[in-house]
Amino acid sequence: MKGHILIVDDQKGVRRLLEELFKNDGWKVHLACDGKEAVAKVSEMTPEIILMDMKMPDMNGLEASQVILSRQEQIPIIMMTAYGEMEVVSRALNAGVKKCITKPFDIMELRELVQEVILNKVS
Ligand SMILES: [Mg+2]
Numbered sequence: 001m002k003g004h005i006l007i008v009d010d011q012k013g014v015r016r017l018l019e020e021l022f023k024n025d026g027w028k029v030h031l032a033c034d035g036k037e038a039v040a041k042v043s044e045m046t047p048e049i050i051l052m053d054m055k056m057p058d059m060n061g062l063e064a065s066q067v068i069l070s071r072q073e074q075i076p077i078i079m080m081t082a083y084g085e086m087e088v089v090s091r092a093l094n095a096g097v098k099k100c101i102t103k104p105f106d107i108m109e110l111r112e113l114v115q116e117v118i119l120n121k122v123s
Helices: 012-024 035-044 061-071 086-094 107-122
Strands: 004-008 028-032 049-053 077-082 099-103
Touching: 004 012, 004 035, 012 028, 012 107, 028 035, 035 049, 035 061, 049 061, 049 107, 061 077, 061 086, 077 086, 077 107, 086 099, 099 107
Parallel strands: 004 028, 004 049, 049 077, 077 099
Antiparallel strands: none
């Protein structure tokens, strides 16, 4: 039985696609459309893993990750960045984000990355 996954992206199409993928895999899926909503959701429930878009209005993925990890550093976050955002990637990893994946990505690649991060968390 899989736990709770929080998917954060300002694009509805991306949220829908990832929601369907992870629901089919047995996850209890929660959605947020920006960084502020993600921070609010995490204060209500503790997801086992978070998929976080970088570019979002109001509060971006890096800022949201920093706030979340300052409160609950054990939650693994995978950040979805745009091609060429190398500086953002290194700042995210320094902030404690576990992995970054470049958009556009193969959803099977993201699925494998989630498995990998969850396995590393357990061991
Ligand atoms: Mg975005």
